[in-house]
Amino acid sequence: MTDMPKKEDAHGNPPGVCIPWEQKMKEFGLIAGKPETIKKEWEKIDAxxxxYLWYWVHR
Structure with missing residues (x-):
């Protein structure tokens, strides 16, 4: 069995977001350092x- 997110987990995300920061932050737990720096980088990677996925689906 994989740890893939369920389809219903994606409902309600804003356009351009696969996994919202709030959801990902729960997986990280306690963050040492500056959480806003990690959030900024996560949002870039997620976008x-x-x-990338949008491109492949709409080809």
């Missing part, structure tokens, strides 16, 4: 993943 890239969204665009």
């Amino acid at each position: 890239f993943a969204y665009v």
Whole structure:
């Protein structure tokens, strides 16, 4: 069995977001350092993943 997110987990996400920061932050637990830096980088990676997936689905 895999740890893939269930389809219903994606409902309600804003456009351009695969996994919202609030959901991902729960997986990380306690963050040492500056959480806003990690959030900024996560949002960049997540946006890239969204665009990549959108491109392949709409080809």
